[in-house]
Amino acid sequence: MTPRLVVLTSLLVSTVSHGADVILAGSASLDYRLVSGAAPPTNPSPLGINGMTFELAQKVVVDVGHGVSFTVKACGGCHGLEVDQGFGELHVRRFFNVRAGRLNVPVGEFTVRHDPTNFSTPSKPLPFAMGDMLQYGRSAFNLGIVPAPAVDNGVEVFGSLGLGKRVSLDYTVSLIKGLAGDNDLDFARSRVWVDNNRTPAVAARVVLTGPDWSFGASGTAGAYDAKDSLWYAIAGVEAYARLGIVTLRAEALARRTDLDATATGYPFQLIDAWFLKAGWYAQADVQLHRLVTLVLRSDGLHRFGMPLPDSELTTASAGVQRQTVAAFVRANDFVAFKADYELWTFTGTTFPLRHVGRVALVLGY
C-alpha cells in the first residue's frame, strides 16, 4: 500500500468506527451495438471489440452527521479510470447548502441520471452523447452539447424554496474550472484536474417542480482556450411529467462556441468566428409491467456555422436525427437488460442512413 492509500483507508475506517454511516452503491454495464451498411463508423472500445463498451462505477457515501456527507464515485470506461464525483456536502437550511470538490455540472436534467442504471435506453440522448454517437469524432459532429457525465472541479450552493405544500423552486449555482480545448471543446482535456486557463466558469440550474411534473432551465459559460480568448455558452430547458404508467421527458440545449479566427484550413472564408449547436430529445417511458418498460424517443443534434478545419462536414448547416424504440427489462431489481432499434438520418452531410441495434446488460446495487 502506498502511504496515501494507508492514510485514506485509515481515515475511512476511523470515520466508520466513529459511527458515521456508509452507503455503498455501484453499477456495471456492458453494451454492444451493431450498425447497418458498409464501413460502419466505429467507436472507442475498452475491450478492443468494435461496437462493445463497458462502464463500471463504484460509489461510497459517508454521512458523518450534522448535515455533513462525503461522496466519492469512481468510474471506468472508454477514458480509463476517473473520479466522477468526489465532494463534501453541507446541509445548512433547505434553501441554502454547499457542495465542494469534483462535481457533476448542473446543466440539463439528464446529467443527473447519467449512470447507466438510471436511464432506460442503451444510448444517451444526443445532446449528452459521447463516443456512443455515430460520427462523434472531431472531424464530424465532435460529440453532443454537454457530454454526460459533465464532471468538473468547483464549489456550488444549492437549495429548495417551498412554494406551498406541493410545489418547490430548486436551484444550484456553481463556480467551476470550466471546459477546455482549442478551436472547439475537447472533452477528454476538459476532465484534466488542472485548469488550462485563468477564467473560471459558472453554471446554474433552476427547476420549478411539483410531485409529478417539473420545468427547468440551466446554463453554463466560460473561456475554454489557454489564452482565455475563446468562449462557450450553453443554455437549455427541460420538462418532466408523469401520468400514470407514462413518464415524459424533453430537453432542448444549445451551445455557442467561439472559433479560433487565427486558425487556417477552414473550408470557406470565416466571417462569423463562432458556431452554434442545438440538440434536443423527447422521450416517453411506458411501464407496461412491473419489470418491462417500453421507450419511445426522438432526438437530434444540429450544427450551424463554419465547419472545423479538416472536417468531413462541408456545409454550414449539418445535422443528425434519430428515432429510437427501446425496451428496458428488469430481471430483478439488480439486473436489467436494455435493447433498442435506432434509425439514424443525416442532413447537410454525405453520411448515409444507418440502422442501429443495441443491447446492454446493466447491473446495479
Place this chain on the structure above:
Amino acid sequence: MLALLVTLSLAAPPSTRLLYEQKCLYCHSEEVSERVRLTEPQWRRLIEQMRQRAPVLITRGDVFTLSRYMVNGLKLVPAQKPVVAVTKPDSLGADLRLADAGVPRDVPLPTPIDPLPEEPNADELALAEEGFALMQTRCSRCHTLGRVYGKLDTLERSLNVIERMSLKTGSGITEDDLRVLEAYLRSQFERPLQSAAEPVGRATSPR
C-alpha cells in the same frame, strides 16, 4: 385438481398478487419464496424475518396480508392439510421434504418460540400505506427503486438518505413529503417487536 388450485390462486384479489410480486420477489424468485409449506403463524414469523431485511419495503401490515396470501391464495400450507393432500402422491412427498430442514437455506425455519409479530392498528396501517406509496412515487423519479430498499436498512441511514435526496435539484420532495416519509420510516423501524430485542434474521443478512 391442478386446475382447481390455479383457479383458486387466480381468485385471490389481484392487488394482493401485485403486493406479493412487488415485495416478495424483490430479492429472490418464486422458487425461493414458494419452496416451503408453513402454517399461517409460521408464515407470519418467516415474513417478519424477511421484513427485518428490508423494513421500508415490507411494512408491518404486509406481514399479515402476505402471510394470509401465502396460506389462502398460494396454499403453501403443510402437506397434511387437505388442500395439498389431494394433489398427486409424489408431490405430497416433495411437500414433506420441503417442509423439513433438508432444504439448503441460510434462514432458519421459524420455530414456535420466535415472537409472533403484533398486528398494527388502523392508524399505523394508514401511515404505512401513505408512506410506502409516497416513497414509490417520489423515489422513482431519477432512478429505479431497485437500489433503494436494500440500502435503507437502518433508521438513521434512511433518514440521512431521504434528506440528501430531497435536496437534489428538481427532486419534487417537499418538506411536507419529508415529514410523512420520516414518520413512515420511524413506524417501520422503531416500534419494538413484542419480545424480540434483537431483530430476527439480522445475523444472517447477506451484507
